[in-house]
Amino acid sequence: MSEVQNKAQLAKNAALRIGRLNTEEKNQALLIMADALIRRTADIIEANAEDLRRGKELGTSASLLDRLALNESRIEGIAEGLRQIVELPDPIGDTLESIDRPNGLSIVKKRVPIGVIGIIYEARPNVTVDAAGLCLKTGNAVVLRGGSSALSSNRKMIEVLHEAMERTALPKEALQLIEDPNRSSVDEMLKLNGLLDVIIPRGGSSLIQNVVMNATVPVIETGAGICHTYLDATAQPDMAAAISINAKVQRPSVCNSMETLLVHADYAKLHLTALAEEFRERNVELRGCQRTQAFAPWAALASSEDYATEYNDYILNIKIVDHLNEAIEHISNYGTKHSECIVTENEDHASRFLQEIDAAAVYHNASTRFTDGFEFGFGAEIGISTQKLHARGPMGLPALTSSKYVIIGSGQIRE
Structure with a gap:
């Protein structure tokens, strides 16, 4: 035997x-x-x-x-x-x-x-x-x-x-x-x-x-954790930066860390350069779409393969989108149904995001790093279930x- x-x-x-x-x-x-x-x-x-x-x-x-x-x-x-x-x-x-x-x-x-x-x-x-x-x-x-x-x-x-x-x-x-x-x-x-x-x-x-x-x-x-944070046009800059940095940097090796940051074009015009610089200061390698490179020229060009990768490392994708629908579509294409976040002051946008995103945990104005059994009050967890039968989430x-x-x-x- x-x-x-x-x-x-x-x-x-x-x-x-x-x-x-x-x-x-x-x-x-x-x-x-x-x-x-x-x-x-x-x-x-x-x-x-x-x-x-x-x-x-x-x-x-x-x-x-x-x-x-x-x-x-x-x-x-x-x-x-x-x-x-x-x-x-x-x-x-x-x-x-x-x-x-x-x-x-x-x-x-x-x-x-x-x-x-x-x-x-x-x-x-x-x-x-x-x-x-x-x-x-x-x-x-x-x-x-x-x-x-x-x-x-x-x-x-x-x-x-x-x-x-x-x-x-x-x-x-x-x-x-x-x-x-x-x-x-x-x-x-x-x-x-x-x-x-x-x-x-x-x-x-x-x-x-x-x-x-x-x-x-x-x-x-x-599930694997290809988690996203979407900064909507009305996101408060200080809150958006704090949540984004925490979701990527606090412990990048775990499944609830952020792998792709989606940024509304209006927010990007005002705040993306400063946020990208903050990531650079924290030794995060950036990979972005062509529009992202206009605000962070040092970022490498992101590929479809990058968006589909769980890095578990100090690497972050950034993509600029023109509206909420585009953010939801991107998450639907590349997400792993783990944890997704929207940062916004628009309650209608928050409501749509929380309802339409198919994931075990969806967040409004909070870091995805909270998808954790200890943080949910379970004492510990056996894992984060991303399926829909028997159990889901921590x-x-x-x-x-x-x-x-x-x-x-x-x-x-x-x-």
């Missing part, structure tokens, strides 16, 4: 046991796991240094190395994510619907765990703990397959969590990490029908599309549940 099959089977065997635990038992375990991460911070940082050294040797970009890096502050944040999950209501057992039939049957629809969740992700080691916490809180077993670039970090964190789980009611077999770095381990996970109930991919477009196109296990698609605890109908009778039979 392969590592993938063996660990998936262990997780499946543990799923029934974890599903029996009550909220207090799960919460107590998560708190012990959070404390263990803090206590073993030095060991985790040492393991992470191996990943960073290997990444530098392979020529990994600075932005991706930033996504990979762990320090005391980030580990404290990861542990705090577990504590936040503890504070959130446990959705398992919630009554979603109650029906009393004329024949005396009582029908109740309740939230239940999904079962065994497979998660395939790339360089961010914090996902390891976020995913563990969210899945275990909702009574699910989880099989993790992180990127090879974070293998040392992930191994150490799972080691720490397993040691902590041995002192709790949570069976450590409910949390599994696939350590085989070969692509074949991913391909094998995609076909584990009967062992995995669902797969959630987190990462770049190529990873997500590989999972979506090749999995026979059901998939919850988390997926917190309720998104990791299914439902069952419980029917209570008194001897009824169907005629």
Whole structure:
């Protein structure tokens, strides 16, 4: 039996046991796991240094190395994510619907765990703990397959969590990490029908599309983030600049950062040169349409391929448009249904944008960087779903549940 099959089977065997635990038992375990991460911070940082050294040797970009890096502050944040999950209501057992039939049957629809969740992700080691916490809180077993670039970090964190789980009611077999770095381990996970109930991919477009196109296990698609900010003609300059800079620069390596800035022609005439200069001062490489180059001559000419690229880096496309319809059309052509923003004082334009843009999160006068489970009050998130079935947007605890109908009778039979 392969590592993938063996660990998936262990997780499946543990799923029934974890599903029996009550909220207090799960919460107590998560708190012990959070404390263990803090206590073993030095060991985790040492393991992470191996990943960073290997990444530098392979020529990994600075932005991706930033996504990979762990320090005391980030580990404290990861542990705090577990504590936040503890504070959130446990959705398992919630009554979603109650029906009393004329024949005396009582029908109740309740939230239940999904079962065994497979998660395939790339360089961010914090996902390891976020995913563990969210899945275990909702009574699910989880099989993790992180990127090879974070293998040392992930191994150490799972080691720490397993040691902590041995002192709790949570069976450590409910949390599994696939350590085989070969692509074949991913391909094998995609076909584990009967062992995995669902797969959630987190990462770049190529990873997500590989999972979506090749999995026979059901998939919850988390999307690549080609996010846009549209500065309408009436956008307040200070607000527009602050939102635009934040959406691109605050952390460009994540999926909710802005990749293309759309600017109304009237706004561009008055403010684009100053805004482009501010991006240049922050070491953002600009690529723009020909009209953009009139205001920022140092910008390279953007291609259709550029508009369709998720950079996750200090690179930004700029396109000047003549009206709201053109902005909406551009987003419809190039967006990935993740997060889109309009900055405007025109309420009619804002209303149209929020209604017509097809995305998991749409913003009026706020940065796309807020599309995040922690910022939404979920404690942490399993990913940003860009599909329309089961879950959409940041997926917190309720998104990791299914439902069952419980029917209570008194001897009824169907005629």
